[in-house]
Amino acid sequence: MKLSATRKSGAAICALALSTTALVACSSDETATTDTTDTATATDAAATTDSAASAEDRGPITFAMGKNDTDKIIPIIEKWNAEHPDEQVTLSELAGEADAQRETLVQSLQAGNADYDVMALDVVWTADFAANQWLEPLEGDYAVDTSKLLQPTVDSATYNGKLYALPQNTNGQLLFRNVDLIESKPDTFADIKSACEAVEGDCLTTQLKQYEGLTVNTLGFINGWGGAVIDDSGEPTVESAEAKAGLQALVDAYADGTIAKGSTAATEEETNLAFTEGKTAFAINWPYMYTNAEEKGLNFEVQPLVGENGVGVSTLGGYNNGINVNSKYKATARDFIEFVINEENQLSFAEASFPPVLASIYDDADLIEKYPYLPALKESLENAQPRPVSPFYPAISKAIQDNAYAALTAGKSVDDATADMAAAIKQAQ
Secondary structure (H helix, E strand, C coil): CEECCCCCCCCCCCCCCCCCCCCCCCCCCCCCCCCHHHHHHHHHHHHHHHHHHHHHCCCCEEEEEEHHHHHHHHHHHHHHHHHCCCCCEEEEEECCCHHHHHHHHHHHHHCCCCCCCEEEEEHHHHHHHHHCCCECCCCHHHCCCCCCECHHHHHHCEECCEECCEEEEEECCEEEEECCCCCCCCCCHHHHHHHHCCCCCEEEECCCCCCHHHHHHHHHHHHHCCCCCECCCCCECCCCHHHHHHHHHHHHHHHCCCECHHHHHCCHHHHHHHHHCCCEEEEEECCHHHHHHHHCCCCEEEECCECCCCECCCECEEEEEEEECCCCCHHHHHHHHHHHCCHHHHHHHHHCCCCECEHHHHHCHHHHHHCCCHHHHHHHHHCCECCCCCCCHHHHHHHHHHHHHHHHHCCCCHHHHHHHHHHHHHHHC
């Protein structure tokens, strides 16, 4: 495998005989003629043209992805390359920081370049890239079957009713509970509040520092109470009764001590430390914390988030693979992103604690024995919602962060906070 940055895989890769879907161009036979010679000549010419077009659509491609997670994709690229000597995939490792990754991709795409044929996009970038016409829609010759994928992941790759990328991997939040501190599993957020009344010290720790984590967790409350920040057309809906109720539940839980005061200074790592060190009874975090808690010997359980009336709503993490509209080899790019989601490769993601998008993986008995959190994660993902699918997502996230943080820490009313969120979102459009 070719790398644009110095990196080697330590795993030994076995060649696997997997078939990939070939794109076949079909000529039209709607026009009939009595001249068989002319018909044959026209058919031959059409076949030659289609063959040339197909050949021009295939060749070596470059796959761009942030370097923090490329160890999961490297074995898959090596398998692909072993089976496709004329359509090799070269990995281009981008920066580890999401903002730097995005800047690199945007600069290339704005210049109309084909430096990157396939791009692993943070789920919140997909709508922005699609709106800017940087992605090849996955329709027609480039259509891919998504029926076996977790539906919320497909939704995250869809913009204006059209699929613009193929989900690669995903992630969802879990509710962690220290069983030594709280024995009973909560079914609603009201159950958490009741349980916290008997807890000495911190009860629920989550990420409410003013960064993307605050957006994620604010959305969890808004969505978990039946609200939304924007509707399908992009219009703000954050002033609905349901959205206000969700934000009010978050603000009240922080004010009454259900949510630990340290949460407004916490990222995922501070949350991880608080829970694994036994300093908080509950924690909301991503699945990576499961292994850390196990290693600490903690007696704990996990479940999906809880909301007003039952299972709550996590936001989605992960990557969507998009094809550069300027790529010369879109057929190869299409087949490669489909290759990534086959059962063998999605299984390898699960074994690397990189949550897959293929739903059936979460029902594998051997995997569940090894990773007991998988059923809870599947339920979390099935009930998850993408962050607002909008080309203006950065402005939406900022509006949520600014106003939620002010409501949590500066006494801003929920009515004012949601009104100002809506105004900022409208202004950004």
